[in-house]
Amino acid sequence: MYLISIDEEKCTGCGECVDVCPVSHLEMKDEVAVTNEQTECVGCDSCVETCPVEAITLTEY
Incomplete structure (x- = not known):
């Protein structure tokens, strides 16, 4: 299973x-993004690689 974390301070809302x-x-x-x-x-x-501001991290748990 994976957990996505989005830094709302960095997210520009580009989608x-x-x-x-x-x-x-x-x-x-x-x-x-949420x-x-x-x-x-x-x-x-894909989301991590696509994010232009590096606001997303992916963690396996």
Whole structure:
């Protein structure tokens, strides 16, 4: 299982991470990216690689 952490201070709300997530685990809320509790992260790392401000970290647990 994987845990996505988004630094809301760094997030610019570009939405690129939301667009690349293959399982729709990320969504925009109040102009920042947040995790969607209805889906589970598959650990593909796409969001981390896509984020232009390095606001996302992915941790396996």
